[in-house]
Amino acid sequence: MRWTRRSGWAPHIPLIIVAAATAFPFYVMIVMSISTPGPFDLPGSLIPTKIDLGPYIEAISGANLGRWFINTVLFAGLAVVLTLFLASLAGYAFAKKNFKGRDILFWMCVAVLMVPGQLYLIPQFILISRLGLVDTFAGLLLPGIASVQALFLMRQFIRGIPDELLEAARIDGAGDFRIFFQIVLPLCGPVLATLGIFTFLWHWNEFLWPLIVTRSPENYTLTLGLNSLKAQELSFNAEMAASVITLVPVVIVFLIFQRHFVRGVMTSGIK
Amino acid sequence: MTALIANTLDERPARRRIGRPSKIAFLFIAPYLFFFVIFRIIPALSAIALSFGSYSISGKIDFVGIENYQRLFADPLFWNALGVTALYTAVAVPGSVIFSLFMAQLANRSIRGMRVYRTLFFLPVVTSLVAAGLVWRWILSDNGPANWFVGLFGVPPIPWLTSGDTVVQSLAIVGIWGGFGYFMLIILAGLLAIPAEFDEAAKVDGANAWQRYWHVTLPQLRPTLLVVVILSFIGSFQVFDLIYVMTSGGPVRSSYSLVFFLYDQGFHYFDFGFASAAGVILFLITFGVSAIQRRLFGDNQS
Numbered sequence: 001m002r003w004t005r006r007s008g009w010a011p012h013i014p015l016i017i018v019a020a021a022t023a024f025p026f027y028v029m030i031v032m033s034i035s036t037p038g039p040f041d042l043p044g045s046l047i048p049t050k051i052d053l054g055p056y057i058e059a060i061s062g063a064n065l066g067r068w069f070i071n072t073v074l075f076a077g078l079a080v081v082l083t084l085f086l087a088s089l090a091g092y093a094f095a096k097k098n099f100k101g102r103d104i105l106f107w108m109c110v111a112v113l114m115v116p117g118q119l120y121l122i123p124q125f126i127l128i129s130r131l132g133l134v135d136t137f138a139g140l141l142l143p144g145i146a147s148v149q150a151l152f153l154m155r156q157f158i159r160g161i162p163d164e165l166l167e168a169a170r171i172d173g174a175g176d177f178r179i180f181f182q183i184v185l186p187l188c189g190p191v192l193a194t195l196g197i198f199t200f201l202w203h204w205n206e207f208l209w210p211l212i213v214t215r216s217p218e219n220y221t222l223t224l225g226l227n228s229l230k231a232q233e234l235s236f237n238a239e240m241a242a243s244v245i246t247l248v249p250v251v252i253v254f255l256i257f258q259r260h261f262v263r264g265v266m267t268s269g270i271k
Numbered sequence: 272m273t274a275l276i277a278n279t280l281d282e283r284p285a286r287r288r289i290g291r292p293s294k295i296a297f298l299f300i301a302p303y304l305f306f307f308v309i310f311r312i313i314p315a316l317s318a319i320a321l322s323f324g325s326y327s328i329s330g331k332i333d334f335v336g337i338e339n340y341q342r343l344f345a346d347p348l349f350w351n352a353l354g355v356t357a358l359y360t361a362v363a364v365p366g367s368v369i370f371s372l373f374m375a376q377l378a379n380r381s382i383r384g385m386r387v388y389r390t391l392f393f394l395p396v397v398t399s400l401v402a403a404g405l406v407w408r409w410i411l412s413d414n415g416p417a418n419w420f421v422g423l424f425g426v427p428p429i430p431w432l433t434s435g436d437t438v439v440q441s442l443a444i445v446g447i448w449g450g451f452g453y454f455m456l457i458i459l460a461g462l463l464a465i466p467a468e469f470d471e472a473a474k475v476d477g478a479n480a481w482q483r484y485w486h487v488t489l490p491q492l493r494p495t496l497l498v499v500v501i502l503s504f505i506g507s508f509q510v511f512d513l514i515y516v517m518t519s520g521g522p523v524r525s526s527y528s529l530v531f532f533l534y535d536q537g538f539h540y541f542d543f544g545f546a547s548a549a550g551v552i553l554f555l556i557t558f559g560v561s562a563i564q565r566r567l568f569g570d571n572q573s
Contacts, residue, residue, distance in 0.1 A: 011377055012384075018374065019391045022448065025406045026394065028416065032409075042419040090303035097296035105300070108312070115315050116509055116557055118530050119550040122537045123314035123321060130330070146306035176295050205399040207512045208530075212538055223401040227516055236409060243402040254397045258390065261397075265453060266460035 026247075033244045037235035055237035056245075062234050065242060067218055068225035073249075075140060075221055076203040080196045082145040087195070088188060091154025092180050096166060109148050118208075125212055135215040144209065150195055153268060157191040158184060194264040197257045204250055222246045321547040328541075339548035349549065351524060352532035355439055359528060360507040362443035367503045368496065370447060371454035376484075378455060379462050392452035400449060404516030407445045408432065411517075432518055435525030442513055442526055449513070450506065454499045461495030462488070497568045501561045508557050529553055 028046065035045065036052045059065055093099065094106060124143050125134075133139030161184060169179050185192075207223045214224060226246055229239050254261060322339055324332040343349050378389060395403065411417050411431035418428040431441040465488065473483045511530040514520060520527035520535075527535075533553065537546030 011380060011382060015377055015388050019388055022391050022395060022452075024416075025403060025410060025448075026398075028410060029402075029406045032406075042414075042416055046416065086303040086306065090300040093296040093299035097293045097299070099293050099296035099300075102296075105304075109307075112307075112311050112315060114558055116505070116550075116554055118509060118511075118533055119318045119547075119554050120311065120314040121533070122543050122547050122550065123317035124310060125538070126317075126326070126330075126543065127309070127314065142306065143310040146303055146310060148307075148311070151303065176293075176299070180299070201397055205397075205401075207399075207401055207515075208534070211515075212534075223399050226399070226401045226405065230405075230516075239405055243405055246399055246402050250397050250399070251394070254394070255390070258393075261393065262389075262456060265456040 029240045029243050029247075032237050033241040035237055037237040055235065055241040058234060058238040059229075059241040059245070062238060063225060063229060063232065063242065064217060064220070065222075065225065065245060068220045068222045069245070071137075071219065072204060072222045074137070076200045078141055079145060079203040080199045082141070083147050083150050083199050084192055084196055086146055087150035087154045088158075088185060088192070089180070090151055091158050092184055094151070094155045095158035096161075096163070096184075097176075109151060113148050121208070121212060124209075128213055134213060135219055137219070139213045140210060140219075140221075144203070144206075147199070150199065153191060153195055154188070156268075157188060161187055190260075190263075193257065194260045197253060197260055198264060200253065201250060318547045318550055321544050322551045324544050326543040332544075335544065339544045340552075342545060343548050343552065348524070348527070349532060352527050352529045355525065355527055356508055356510070356529040358439045359443050359446070359510055359526075360504060362440050363446045363507040363510075364500065364503045366443065366447045367450055367454055367507075368499055371451045371458055371499065372496070374451060374455045375458035375462060379459060389452075389456075392455060394452070395449045396453045398449070400512035401516050403445070403449060404513050407448075407513075408517045411441055411445075433522060435522055438518060438522065438526045442510070442517060443507075445513055445517070446507065446510060450503065454503060457499055457502075458492065458495055461492050465491045493568060497564065500568065501564055504560060504564065505557050508553070508560075 031046055031048050033055050034048060034051045034053065036054060037058075094102065120143075128134055128139045128143065131139075133142075165183060166179055169183055174182070205223060206221070207227070210221045210224050211227075214220060217225070217228065220228065223246070226239075226242055229242055234242075321332065323334060323336060325335045325338075326332050374392065378385065378392075409415050413428060413430065413433060417431060421429060430437055432438050469487050469491065470483055473487045478486065509530050510528050511534065514526050514528055514531055515534075518526045520531050529549065530553070533546050533549045536542045536549060
């Protein structure tokens with residue numbers, strides 16, 4: 001990395017102002033989630049004097065938060081496994097194999113990238129309801145697992161693996177599946193990590209599709225559950241406690257894998 | 272997950288790879304292709320077909336020609352949604368691009384604590400817009416912290432979310448908060464890719480910092496900025512989560528966006544054909560504007 005010359009304290013001023021403004025909503029969320037519900041005054045209410053875990057208890061007992069949390073973990077977790085599995089298999093074929101119709105299929109995928117997701121919503125919903133999968137876990141999960149972005153990233157990465165390596169294995173008698181599982185897949189570690197984190201994050205925060213396909217509160221994901229709290233008799237503080245519970249896993253994943261995030265965005269613009 | 276459309280398009284078609292045509296390759300792509308065709312290709316084509324039809328509960332689709340489009344163009348709600356979306360985009364896109372450009376410049380230096388700053392700036396990007404929307408709704412409420420803050424400077428309370436004149440701008444500010452960290456990183460990657468020699472050569476020629484930025488850095492950054500403009504445009508034009516959580520399209524439909532319109536028509540009134548027509552228009556606009564932006568800003572590229 002190239003750095004500009006050493007600077008004094010001056011650049012810190014705008015950085016601190018923007019950092020404070022960026023962090024403020026998170027600060028409010030946390031402070032309100034540990035404050036006693038009731039009328040507030042400003043700025044007094046935003047300066048915590050004592051910790052009251054009441055809002056967390058209210059959120060957990062008043063809403064089905066535990067269930068929603070498990071649903072979301074399963075949804076995001078399985079989505080990662082299936083997305084990576086499908087995309088790496090297909091990515092290998094697109095990158096290293098020669099087959100009929102490959103280029104047509106590839107450009108078909110490019111074309112699909114241009115279509116905004118909202119255009120699919122209605123036919124996808126009709127399809128899911130014809131299959132009897134409305135308000136089921138399968139209906140929530142399956143439409144999203146064939147990710148074009150994932151396919152591209154895998155294909156791009158696998159193309160960078162030297163052909164000689166695969167040829168050597170082939171001469172040693174390894175078939176395509178062995179080559180894939182024992183050579184290609186282990187080499188894909190970094191890209192699988194980046195892709196996995198983004199897929200996880202994306203599903204964790206996904207809102208519109210769950211909103212459409214989910215009906216019963218016990219099948220809600222966290223974002224749906226959070227949204228439903230608006231209509232309930234919960235205090236604002238409990239809403240904030242539920243928000244913190246929704247954010248904590250994502251923030252932990254982000255802080256642990258920050259390097260992958262930054263690399264993913266900087267090299268491929270993934271989000 | 273936003274696609275990096277520009278990247279994939281600039282890539283040449285796949286080169287011929289090892290060996291003769293392989294049948295086993297189909298085994299590798301079959302699982303992906305199965306889900307891809309069922310949940311992507313067929314719905315995309317059906318959406319277009321559906322926009323020319325009328326869908327009844329029994330599952331029958333009757334061809335109605337361009338009737339859905341005629342209704343759409345005659346519907347004041349649709350024009351309202353288009354106007355709201357355009358206004359949101361007109362605030363959010365320039366706001367995001369200029370602000371991220373500024374922040375990338377600030378973040379492109381080695382000073383103590385830079386990692387902490389960058390982490391903080393990226394945090395809203397990984398945050399659920401539903402959770403963010405809930406807290407922002409309170410911050411921007413009439414007696415909330417935002418009005419307390421402007422009150423410190425003697426500004427009278429602003430009806431951030433409760434007046435039709437300000438609600439879209441307020442939502443766009445929250446949108447910028449949620450996305451600038453991502454765009455900042457993309458621009459930062461672009462800045463780091465510019466060879467240092469360019470800047471040094473200009474310095475030797477006597478250019479001052481501002482001239483170097485305007486005549487050397489910015490032109491070099493043009494492809495990156497194009498990507499950022501397109502991504503931010505597509506994201507803004509599809510705004511939904513924030514609006515749904517913060518205002519439900521209100522007050523009196525003054526933040527009723529195009530995707531909200533599509534959602535409403537499709538899943539409240541179950542007018543699938545009509546909603547699909549709105550989806551096709553949404554697609555044509557995003558596609559068309561991205562193409563124009565490419566042409567305008569990308570012309571000195573190959």
